[in-house]
Amino acid sequence: MMNLTLKIWRQASSNAQGKMVDYKVSDIDGDMSFLEMIDILNEQLIAKGEDPVTFDHDCREGICGACSMHINGEPHGPEGATTTCQLHMRKFKDGDTITIEPWRAKAFPVIKDLMVDRAAFDRIIQAGGYVSTNTSGNTLDANAIPVEKKNADMAFNAATCIGCGACVAACKNASAMLFVSAKVAQLSLLPQGQVEAKDRVRNMVNQMDLEGFGHCTNTGACSAECPKEISLDNIARMNREYLSASITAED
Amino acid sequence: MASSSGLFNSSIGRKVAMALSALFLLIFLVQHLTINFTSVFSEETFNALSHFMGTNPLVQFVLQPILMFGVAFHFIMGFILTAKNRAARPVKYAQFKGSANSSWMSRNMIWSGLFILFFLGFHFYDFWIPEMNYKYIEQNAPVDDRYYEEVVHMFKNPIRVIVYVLAFVFLALHLLHGFQSSFQSIGARHPKYTPFIEKFGKAYSILIPLGFIYIALHHYINQL
Numbered sequence: 001m002m003n004l005t006l007k008i009w010r011q012a013s014s015n016a017q018g019k020m021v022d023y024k025v026s027d028i029d030g031d032m033s034f035l036e037m038i039d040i041l042n043e044q045l046i047a048k049g050e051d052p053v054t055f056d057h058d059c060r061e062g063i064c065g066a067c068s069m070h071i072n073g074e075p076h077g078p079e080g081a082t083t084t085c086q087l088h089m090r091k092f093k094d095g096d097t098i099t100i101e102p103w104r105a106k107a108f109p110v111i112k113d114l115m116v117d118r119a120a121f122d123r124i125i126q127a128g129g130y131v132s133t134n135t136s137g138n139t140l141d142a143n144a145i146p147v148e149k150k151n152a153d154m155a156f157n158a159a160t161c162i163g164c165g166a167c168v169a170a171c172k173n174a175s176a177m178l179f180v181s182a183k184v185a186q187l188s189l190l191p192q193g194q195v196e197a198k199d200r201v202r203n204m205v206n207q208m209d210l211e212g213f214g215h216c217t218n219t220g221a222c223s224a225e226c227p228k229e230i231s232l233d234n235i236a237r238m239n240r241e242y243l244s245a246s247i248t249a250e251d
Numbered sequence: 252m253a254s255s256s257g258l259f260n261s262s263i264g265r266k267v268a269m270a271l272s273a274l275f276l277l278i279f280l281v282q283h284l285t286i287n288f289t290s291v292f293s294e295e296t297f298n299a300l301s302h303f304m305g306t307n308p309l310v311q312f313v314l315q316p317i318l319m320f321g322v323a324f325h326f327i328m329g330f331i332l333t334a335k336n337r338a339a340r341p342v343k344y345a346q347f348k349g350s351a352n353s354s355w356m357s358r359n360m361i362w363s364g365l366f367i368l369f370f371l372g373f374h375f376y377d378f379w380i381p382e383m384n385y386k387y388i389e390q391n392a393p394v395d396d397r398y399y400e401e402v403v404h405m406f407k408n409p410i411r412v413i414v415y416v417l418a419f420v421f422l423a424l425h426l427l428h429g430f431q432s433s434f435q436s437i438g439a440r441h442p443k444y445t446p447f448i449e450k451f452g453k454a455y456s457i458l459i460p461l462g463f464i465y466i467a468l469h470h471y472i473n474q475l
Contacts, residue, residue: 007345072348073346101344104343104344172340172349172353205261205263206261214262216266218431218432219354220353220357221349224353232435233440235435236435236438236439239267239436243263243264247258
Protein backbone atom coordinates (compact mmCIF):
# COMPACT_ATOMS: atom_id res chain seq x y z
CA MET A 1 0.00 0.00 0.00
CA MET A 2 1.31 3.42 -0.98
CA ASN A 3 0.78 6.97 0.17
CA LEU A 4 1.30 9.49 -2.62
CA THR A 5 1.33 13.22 -3.22
CA LEU A 6 -0.30 14.26 -6.49
CA LYS A 7 0.35 17.59 -8.19
CA ILE A 8 -2.56 17.99 -10.59
CA TRP A 9 -3.38 20.74 -13.10
CA ARG A 10 -6.77 22.21 -12.17
CA GLN A 11 -8.52 24.49 -14.63
CA ALA A 12 -12.26 25.18 -14.25
CA SER A 13 -12.93 25.84 -17.95
CA SER A 14 -11.15 26.53 -21.23
CA ASN A 15 -10.95 30.26 -20.50
CA ALA A 16 -10.18 30.00 -16.79
CA GLN A 17 -6.71 30.45 -15.32
CA GLY A 18 -5.34 27.06 -14.27
CA LYS A 19 -2.85 26.06 -11.60
CA MET A 20 -1.14 23.02 -10.09
CA VAL A 21 -2.89 21.80 -6.91
CA ASP A 22 -1.44 19.30 -4.40
CA TYR A 23 -3.51 16.32 -3.21
CA LYS A 24 -2.73 13.38 -0.92
CA VAL A 25 -3.99 9.85 -1.55
CA SER A 26 -3.35 6.95 0.78
CA ASP A 27 -3.57 3.14 0.80
CA ILE A 28 -3.02 2.85 -2.96
CA ASP A 29 -2.67 -0.75 -4.12
CA GLY A 30 0.09 -1.60 -6.61
CA ASP A 31 -2.39 -3.56 -8.72
CA MET A 32 -4.59 -0.51 -9.30
CA SER A 33 -4.37 1.23 -12.64
CA PHE A 34 -3.43 4.89 -12.68
CA LEU A 35 -7.01 5.85 -13.49
CA GLU A 36 -8.37 3.84 -10.57
CA MET A 37 -6.02 5.82 -8.35
CA ILE A 38 -7.52 9.04 -9.75
CA ASP A 39 -11.01 7.54 -9.18
CA ILE A 40 -10.12 7.15 -5.48
CA LEU A 41 -8.97 10.77 -5.32
CA ASN A 42 -12.22 11.88 -6.96
CA GLU A 43 -14.31 9.85 -4.47
CA GLN A 44 -12.51 11.73 -1.69
CA LEU A 45 -13.10 15.09 -3.37
CA ILE A 46 -16.80 14.36 -3.95
CA ALA A 47 -17.20 13.26 -0.29
CA LYS A 48 -15.71 16.58 0.77
CA GLY A 49 -18.05 18.47 -1.58
CA GLU A 50 -15.21 19.55 -3.88
CA ASP A 51 -15.09 19.44 -7.67
CA PRO A 52 -13.63 16.10 -8.86
CA VAL A 53 -10.71 16.09 -11.34
CA THR A 54 -12.01 15.88 -14.92
CA PHE A 55 -10.10 13.47 -17.15
CA ASP A 56 -10.71 11.55 -20.38
CA HIS A 57 -11.18 7.78 -20.26
CA ASP A 58 -13.33 5.19 -21.98
CA CYS A 59 -12.38 1.55 -22.54
CA ARG A 60 -9.70 1.26 -19.82
CA GLU A 61 -8.24 -1.60 -21.88
CA GLY A 62 -5.52 0.34 -23.69
CA ILE A 63 -7.25 0.26 -27.06
CA CYS A 64 -9.48 3.34 -27.39
CA GLY A 65 -7.02 6.22 -27.06
CA ALA A 66 -9.21 8.31 -24.76
CA CYS A 67 -6.96 8.60 -21.71
CA SER A 68 -4.44 11.35 -22.03
CA MET A 69 -2.47 12.29 -18.92
CA HIS A 70 1.04 13.73 -18.93
CA ILE A 71 2.59 11.98 -15.90
CA ASN A 72 5.96 12.99 -14.42
CA GLY A 73 6.96 14.70 -17.64
CA GLU A 74 5.92 11.93 -20.04
CA PRO A 75 2.66 11.19 -21.87
CA HIS A 76 0.98 8.11 -20.35
CA GLY A 77 3.70 8.04 -17.69
CA PRO A 78 7.09 6.32 -17.41
CA GLU A 79 6.14 2.88 -18.81
CA GLY A 80 6.82 2.30 -22.53
CA ALA A 81 4.13 1.18 -25.00
CA THR A 82 1.39 1.81 -22.43
CA THR A 83 -1.70 3.98 -22.13
CA THR A 84 -2.46 5.68 -18.81
CA CYS A 85 -5.27 3.20 -18.08
CA GLN A 86 -2.82 0.32 -18.43
CA LEU A 87 -0.17 2.00 -16.26
CA HIS A 88 -0.18 0.27 -12.89
CA MET A 89 0.59 1.86 -9.54
CA ARG A 90 3.30 -0.75 -8.89
CA LYS A 91 5.46 1.41 -11.16
CA PHE A 92 5.52 4.02 -8.36
CA LYS A 93 6.95 3.95 -4.85
CA ASP A 94 5.46 4.79 -1.46
CA GLY A 95 5.98 8.51 -0.76
CA ASP A 96 6.33 9.49 -4.44
CA THR A 97 5.18 12.86 -5.71
CA ILE A 98 3.47 12.50 -9.09
CA THR A 99 2.95 15.46 -11.43
CA ILE A 100 -0.13 15.12 -13.65
CA GLU A 101 -0.82 17.58 -16.47
CA PRO A 102 -3.01 17.72 -19.57
CA TRP A 103 -1.52 17.38 -23.09
CA ARG A 104 0.01 20.76 -23.90
CA ALA A 105 -0.45 22.02 -27.45
CA LYS A 106 -2.03 25.06 -29.08
CA ALA A 107 -4.09 22.65 -31.21
CA PHE A 108 -5.31 20.75 -28.09
CA PRO A 109 -6.98 23.43 -25.91
CA VAL A 110 -7.84 22.40 -22.34
CA ILE A 111 -11.57 21.86 -21.81
CA LYS A 112 -11.33 21.26 -18.06
CA ASP A 113 -8.53 20.04 -15.76
CA LEU A 114 -6.81 17.13 -17.55
CA MET A 115 -9.27 16.93 -20.46
CA VAL A 116 -8.22 18.49 -23.77
CA ASP A 117 -10.10 18.98 -27.03
CA ARG A 118 -8.57 16.66 -29.62
CA ALA A 119 -11.06 17.55 -32.39
CA ALA A 120 -8.07 18.80 -34.43
CA PHE A 121 -7.31 15.11 -35.10
CA ASP A 122 -10.90 14.55 -36.27
CA ARG A 123 -10.64 17.48 -38.69
CA ILE A 124 -7.36 16.06 -40.09
CA ILE A 125 -9.12 12.72 -40.70
CA GLN A 126 -12.06 14.53 -42.30
CA ALA A 127 -9.60 16.24 -44.66
CA GLY A 128 -8.63 12.93 -46.26
CA GLY A 129 -8.15 10.02 -43.86
CA TYR A 130 -10.63 7.75 -45.65
CA VAL A 131 -11.29 5.96 -48.95
CA SER A 132 -14.27 7.18 -51.01
CA THR A 133 -15.69 3.71 -51.59
CA ASN A 134 -19.19 2.63 -50.82
CA THR A 135 -18.74 -0.68 -49.04
CA SER A 136 -22.20 -1.20 -47.61
CA GLY A 137 -24.06 -4.27 -48.79
CA ASN A 138 -21.41 -5.50 -51.20
CA THR A 139 -18.43 -6.30 -48.99
CA LEU A 140 -15.69 -8.11 -50.91
CA ASP A 141 -13.62 -10.92 -49.58
CA ALA A 142 -10.44 -9.53 -48.02
CA ASN A 143 -8.31 -11.68 -50.30
CA ALA A 144 -10.00 -10.58 -53.52
CA ILE A 145 -7.34 -7.90 -54.09
CA PRO A 146 -3.76 -9.17 -53.75
CA VAL A 147 -1.62 -7.13 -51.34
CA GLU A 148 2.08 -7.68 -50.85
CA LYS A 149 2.64 -9.20 -47.39
CA LYS A 150 5.24 -6.56 -46.43
CA ASN A 151 2.85 -3.72 -47.31
CA ALA A 152 -0.06 -5.39 -45.54
CA ASP A 153 2.05 -5.65 -42.38
CA MET A 154 3.23 -2.03 -42.55
CA ALA A 155 -0.32 -0.81 -43.17
CA PHE A 156 -1.56 -2.87 -40.24
CA ASN A 157 1.14 -1.49 -37.94
CA ALA A 158 0.25 2.07 -38.97
CA ALA A 159 -3.43 1.31 -38.41
CA THR A 160 -2.82 0.35 -34.77
CA CYS A 161 -2.59 4.11 -33.99
CA ILE A 162 -5.37 4.87 -31.51
CA GLY A 163 -5.19 8.65 -32.02
CA CYS A 164 -4.54 9.40 -28.35
CA GLY A 165 -2.24 12.36 -29.08
CA ALA A 166 0.71 11.21 -26.98
CA CYS A 167 2.97 11.95 -29.98
CA VAL A 168 1.89 15.61 -29.92
CA ALA A 169 2.22 15.73 -26.13
CA ALA A 170 5.73 14.24 -26.16
CA CYS A 171 7.08 16.33 -29.05
CA LYS A 172 8.97 19.45 -27.97
CA ASN A 173 7.32 21.16 -30.96
CA ALA A 174 3.82 19.73 -30.38
CA SER A 175 4.04 18.22 -33.86
CA ALA A 176 1.34 15.82 -35.07
CA MET A 177 3.52 14.20 -37.74
CA LEU A 178 3.46 10.70 -36.23
CA PHE A 179 -0.35 10.61 -36.02
CA VAL A 180 -0.91 12.09 -39.48
CA SER A 181 1.77 9.92 -41.09
CA ALA A 182 0.25 6.75 -39.58
CA LYS A 183 -3.16 7.71 -40.94
CA VAL A 184 -1.68 8.49 -44.36
CA ALA A 185 0.41 5.28 -44.48
CA GLN A 186 -2.35 2.88 -43.41
CA LEU A 187 -4.24 3.83 -46.58
CA SER A 188 -1.51 4.65 -49.09
CA LEU A 189 0.13 1.23 -48.58
CA LEU A 190 -3.02 -0.55 -49.75
CA PRO A 191 -4.50 -0.68 -53.29
CA GLN A 192 -7.84 0.80 -52.20
CA GLY A 193 -6.08 3.79 -50.70
CA GLN A 194 -3.69 4.48 -53.56
CA VAL A 195 -6.38 5.97 -55.82
CA GLU A 196 -6.70 9.10 -53.66
CA ALA A 197 -3.20 9.01 -52.17
CA LYS A 198 -1.89 12.26 -53.69
CA ASP A 199 -4.85 14.43 -52.70
CA ARG A 200 -5.06 12.73 -49.33
CA VAL A 201 -1.53 13.50 -48.19
CA ARG A 202 -1.72 17.12 -49.33
CA ASN A 203 -5.11 17.73 -47.73
CA MET A 204 -4.22 16.08 -44.44
CA VAL A 205 -0.88 17.90 -44.13
CA ASN A 206 -2.59 21.17 -45.04
CA GLN A 207 -5.19 20.63 -42.29
CA MET A 208 -2.44 19.63 -39.83
CA ASP A 209 -0.68 22.95 -40.52
CA LEU A 210 -3.94 24.92 -40.20
CA GLU A 211 -4.55 23.40 -36.76
CA GLY A 212 -1.30 24.93 -35.47
CA PHE A 213 0.81 21.83 -34.76
CA GLY A 214 4.60 22.31 -34.86
CA HIS A 215 7.23 20.98 -37.26
CA CYS A 216 8.97 17.60 -37.05
CA THR A 217 12.54 17.92 -35.69
CA ASN A 218 13.08 14.14 -35.89
CA THR A 219 13.82 13.83 -32.18
CA GLY A 220 11.93 10.51 -32.12
CA ALA A 221 10.15 11.40 -28.86
CA CYS A 222 6.74 10.67 -30.46
CA SER A 223 7.56 7.10 -31.40
CA ALA A 224 9.33 6.44 -28.07
CA GLU A 225 6.23 7.55 -26.12
CA CYS A 226 3.61 6.07 -28.47
CA PRO A 227 1.48 3.41 -26.70
CA LYS A 228 1.34 1.53 -30.01
CA GLU A 229 5.02 2.13 -30.94
CA ILE A 230 4.16 3.65 -34.32
CA SER A 231 7.39 3.80 -36.33
CA LEU A 232 9.22 6.88 -37.63
CA ASP A 233 9.19 5.05 -40.99
CA ASN A 234 5.70 6.46 -41.43
CA ILE A 235 6.95 10.05 -41.11
CA ALA A 236 9.64 9.49 -43.77
CA ARG A 237 7.02 7.86 -46.00
CA MET A 238 4.70 10.84 -45.58
CA ASN A 239 7.55 13.29 -46.29
CA ARG A 240 8.24 11.39 -49.53
CA GLU A 241 4.59 11.18 -50.50
CA TYR A 242 3.93 14.83 -49.72
CA LEU A 243 7.01 15.99 -51.61
CA SER A 244 6.19 14.03 -54.74
CA ALA A 245 2.45 14.84 -54.58
CA SER A 246 3.18 18.57 -54.19
CA ILE A 247 5.70 18.66 -57.04
CA THR A 248 3.50 16.74 -59.46
CA ALA A 249 0.19 18.39 -58.48
CA GLU A 250 -1.50 20.37 -61.23
CA ASP A 251 -3.54 22.61 -58.90
CA MET B 252 -9.87 19.23 -54.38
CA ALA B 253 -6.39 19.36 -52.92
CA SER B 254 -5.85 22.93 -51.81
CA SER B 255 -2.34 22.95 -50.52
CA SER B 256 -0.94 26.33 -49.59
CA GLY B 257 2.16 25.47 -51.64
CA LEU B 258 5.09 23.20 -50.94
CA PHE B 259 7.37 25.71 -49.20
CA ASN B 260 4.56 27.22 -47.13
CA SER B 261 3.88 23.81 -45.61
CA SER B 262 5.50 22.42 -42.48
CA ILE B 263 7.00 19.51 -44.45
CA GLY B 264 8.22 21.84 -47.22
CA ARG B 265 10.01 24.08 -44.74
CA LYS B 266 11.75 21.06 -43.24
CA VAL B 267 12.72 19.82 -46.71
CA ALA B 268 14.26 23.25 -47.43
CA MET B 269 16.08 23.08 -44.10
CA ALA B 270 17.40 19.61 -44.95
CA LEU B 271 18.54 20.58 -48.46
CA SER B 272 20.49 23.59 -47.17
CA ALA B 273 21.97 21.31 -44.49
CA LEU B 274 23.10 18.73 -47.06
CA PHE B 275 24.70 21.53 -49.10
CA LEU B 276 26.57 22.78 -46.01
CA LEU B 277 27.73 19.23 -45.24
CA ILE B 278 29.46 19.15 -48.63
CA PHE B 279 30.97 22.60 -48.04
CA LEU B 280 32.46 21.45 -44.71
CA VAL B 281 34.36 18.62 -46.43
CA GLN B 282 35.80 21.06 -48.97
CA HIS B 283 36.76 23.59 -46.29
CA LEU B 284 38.44 20.97 -44.12
CA THR B 285 40.33 19.41 -47.05
CA ILE B 286 41.91 22.73 -48.03
CA ASN B 287 42.66 23.81 -44.45
CA PHE B 288 44.17 20.46 -43.59
CA THR B 289 46.93 20.91 -46.18
CA SER B 290 48.31 23.65 -43.88
CA VAL B 291 49.31 20.90 -41.47
CA PHE B 292 51.72 19.20 -43.87
CA SER B 293 52.47 21.50 -46.81
CA GLU B 294 52.86 25.26 -46.76
CA GLU B 295 53.10 25.39 -50.57
CA THR B 296 49.95 23.35 -51.19
CA PHE B 297 48.01 25.44 -48.70
CA ASN B 298 49.19 28.68 -50.27
CA ALA B 299 48.46 27.46 -53.79
CA LEU B 300 44.93 26.25 -52.90
CA SER B 301 44.16 29.40 -50.89
CA HIS B 302 45.37 31.59 -53.71
CA PHE B 303 43.18 29.69 -56.16
CA MET B 304 40.10 29.91 -53.91
CA GLY B 305 40.76 33.60 -53.20
CA THR B 306 41.27 34.73 -56.77
CA ASN B 307 39.27 32.37 -59.00
CA PRO B 308 36.25 34.36 -60.25
CA LEU B 309 33.99 31.28 -60.31
CA VAL B 310 34.76 30.61 -56.63
CA GLN B 311 34.62 34.27 -55.59
CA PHE B 312 31.59 35.50 -57.49
CA VAL B 313 29.46 32.38 -58.00
CA LEU B 314 30.22 29.75 -55.36
CA GLN B 315 30.85 32.20 -52.51
CA PRO B 316 27.49 34.00 -52.91
CA ILE B 317 25.72 30.61 -53.15
CA LEU B 318 27.45 29.54 -49.94
CA MET B 319 26.49 32.81 -48.21
CA PHE B 320 22.90 32.29 -49.25
CA GLY B 321 22.95 28.66 -48.03
CA VAL B 322 24.36 29.66 -44.65
CA ALA B 323 21.97 32.61 -44.21
CA PHE B 324 19.01 30.50 -45.33
CA HIS B 325 19.81 27.69 -42.89
CA PHE B 326 20.07 30.12 -39.96
CA ILE B 327 17.01 32.22 -40.82
CA MET B 328 14.88 29.12 -41.46
CA GLY B 329 16.15 27.70 -38.17
CA PHE B 330 14.89 30.78 -36.35
CA ILE B 331 11.55 30.71 -38.17
CA LEU B 332 11.05 27.01 -37.37
CA THR B 333 11.97 27.51 -33.71
CA ALA B 334 9.56 30.44 -33.37
CA LYS B 335 6.72 28.49 -34.99
CA ASN B 336 7.46 25.38 -32.94
CA ARG B 337 7.42 27.34 -29.68
CA ALA B 338 4.13 28.93 -30.71
CA ALA B 339 2.67 25.42 -31.12
CA ARG B 340 2.90 24.98 -27.32
CA PRO B 341 1.89 28.30 -25.72
CA VAL B 342 1.44 26.81 -22.23
CA LYS B 343 4.57 24.90 -21.14
CA TYR B 344 4.60 21.75 -19.04
CA ALA B 345 5.48 22.09 -15.35
CA GLN B 346 7.49 18.90 -15.84
CA PHE B 347 8.86 17.80 -19.24
CA LYS B 348 11.19 14.80 -19.32
CA GLY B 349 12.75 15.07 -22.77
CA SER B 350 15.67 12.85 -21.80
CA ALA B 351 13.28 9.90 -21.45
CA ASN B 352 12.52 9.79 -25.16
CA SER B 353 15.06 11.80 -27.18
CA SER B 354 18.71 12.86 -27.34
CA TRP B 355 20.04 16.13 -25.94
CA MET B 356 21.39 17.01 -29.39
CA SER B 357 18.02 16.62 -31.07
CA ARG B 358 16.28 18.87 -28.54
CA ASN B 359 18.92 21.62 -28.57
CA MET B 360 19.67 22.18 -32.26
CA ILE B 361 18.85 25.89 -31.88
CA TRP B 362 21.45 26.29 -29.10
CA SER B 363 24.24 24.41 -30.87
CA GLY B 364 23.27 26.39 -33.99
CA LEU B 365 23.41 29.70 -32.13
CA PHE B 366 26.88 28.96 -30.82
CA ILE B 367 27.98 28.16 -34.37
CA LEU B 368 26.45 31.47 -35.51
CA PHE B 369 28.40 33.29 -32.80
CA PHE B 370 31.53 31.53 -34.02
CA LEU B 371 30.79 32.47 -37.63
CA GLY B 372 30.59 36.14 -36.63
CA PHE B 373 34.00 35.74 -34.98
CA HIS B 374 35.32 33.80 -37.99
CA PHE B 375 34.20 36.54 -40.43
CA TYR B 376 35.80 39.19 -38.26
CA ASP B 377 39.02 37.14 -38.18
CA PHE B 378 39.38 36.04 -41.79
CA TRP B 379 36.70 37.06 -44.19
CA ILE B 380 36.39 40.81 -43.48
CA PRO B 381 40.20 41.39 -43.48
CA GLU B 382 40.42 39.31 -46.67
CA MET B 383 37.66 41.27 -48.44
CA ASN B 384 39.27 44.51 -47.24
CA TYR B 385 42.71 43.42 -48.46
CA LYS B 386 41.50 42.38 -51.88
CA TYR B 387 38.59 44.55 -52.84
CA ILE B 388 38.79 47.74 -50.74
CA GLU B 389 42.51 48.37 -50.41
CA GLN B 390 42.93 46.61 -53.78
CA ASN B 391 46.34 45.21 -52.91
CA ALA B 392 48.21 43.33 -55.58
CA PRO B 393 47.74 39.57 -55.17
CA VAL B 394 50.50 37.94 -53.13
CA ASP B 395 50.29 34.18 -53.59
CA ASP B 396 52.28 33.05 -50.55
CA ARG B 397 50.86 35.20 -47.73
CA TYR B 398 48.06 32.82 -46.63
CA TYR B 399 49.99 30.25 -44.62
CA GLU B 400 51.73 32.89 -42.46
CA GLU B 401 48.40 34.67 -41.85
CA VAL B 402 46.56 31.52 -40.79
CA VAL B 403 49.35 30.21 -38.58
CA HIS B 404 49.67 33.61 -36.89
CA MET B 405 45.96 33.53 -36.02
CA PHE B 406 46.43 30.37 -33.95
CA LYS B 407 49.08 31.93 -31.74
CA ASN B 408 46.35 33.32 -29.50
CA PRO B 409 45.11 30.68 -26.98
CA ILE B 410 41.72 32.41 -26.56
CA ARG B 411 41.07 32.10 -30.27
CA VAL B 412 42.08 28.43 -30.13
CA ILE B 413 39.65 27.82 -27.23
CA VAL B 414 36.78 29.50 -29.12
CA TYR B 415 37.63 27.38 -32.18
CA VAL B 416 37.68 24.13 -30.26
CA LEU B 417 34.39 24.95 -28.49
CA ALA B 418 32.72 25.92 -31.76
CA PHE B 419 33.66 22.62 -33.35
CA VAL B 420 32.45 20.67 -30.32
CA PHE B 421 29.07 22.38 -30.82
CA LEU B 422 29.27 21.66 -34.56
CA ALA B 423 29.82 17.97 -33.73
CA LEU B 424 26.77 17.97 -31.44
CA HIS B 425 24.73 19.74 -34.12
CA LEU B 426 25.78 17.25 -36.80
CA LEU B 427 25.25 14.16 -34.61
CA HIS B 428 21.53 14.86 -34.84
CA GLY B 429 21.44 16.94 -38.01
CA PHE B 430 23.17 14.57 -40.43
CA GLN B 431 20.68 11.71 -40.20
CA SER B 432 17.78 14.08 -39.51
CA SER B 433 18.24 15.81 -42.88
CA PHE B 434 17.81 12.47 -44.63
CA GLN B 435 14.64 11.72 -42.65
CA SER B 436 13.21 15.16 -43.53
CA ILE B 437 13.49 14.52 -47.25
CA GLY B 438 11.97 11.06 -46.76
CA ALA B 439 15.17 9.11 -47.43
CA ARG B 440 14.65 6.19 -45.07
CA HIS B 441 15.17 2.59 -46.04
CA PRO B 442 15.86 -0.57 -44.02
CA LYS B 443 19.00 -1.24 -46.09
CA TYR B 444 20.51 2.27 -46.37
CA THR B 445 19.41 4.08 -43.19
CA PRO B 446 21.70 2.09 -40.84
CA PHE B 447 24.62 3.05 -43.13
CA ILE B 448 23.55 6.72 -43.26
CA GLU B 449 23.37 6.77 -39.45
CA LYS B 450 26.81 5.17 -39.02
CA PHE B 451 28.40 7.33 -41.71
CA GLY B 452 26.72 10.40 -40.18
CA LYS B 453 28.16 9.62 -36.77
CA ALA B 454 31.68 9.19 -38.19
CA TYR B 455 31.31 12.39 -40.24
CA SER B 456 29.98 14.37 -37.26
CA ILE B 457 32.98 13.43 -35.14
CA LEU B 458 35.81 13.32 -37.71
CA ILE B 459 35.11 16.58 -39.57
CA PRO B 460 35.00 18.79 -36.44
CA LEU B 461 37.95 16.83 -35.04
CA GLY B 462 39.92 17.69 -38.19
CA PHE B 463 39.30 21.42 -37.69
CA ILE B 464 40.22 21.12 -34.00
CA TYR B 465 43.42 19.30 -34.96
CA ILE B 466 44.46 22.10 -37.33
CA ALA B 467 43.98 24.79 -34.65
CA LEU B 468 45.85 22.78 -32.00
CA HIS B 469 48.62 21.79 -34.43
CA HIS B 470 49.46 25.41 -35.28
CA TYR B 471 49.07 26.55 -31.68
CA ILE B 472 51.39 23.87 -30.29
CA ASN B 473 54.00 24.47 -33.03
CA GLN B 474 54.27 28.10 -31.96
CA LEU B 475 54.64 27.52 -28.23
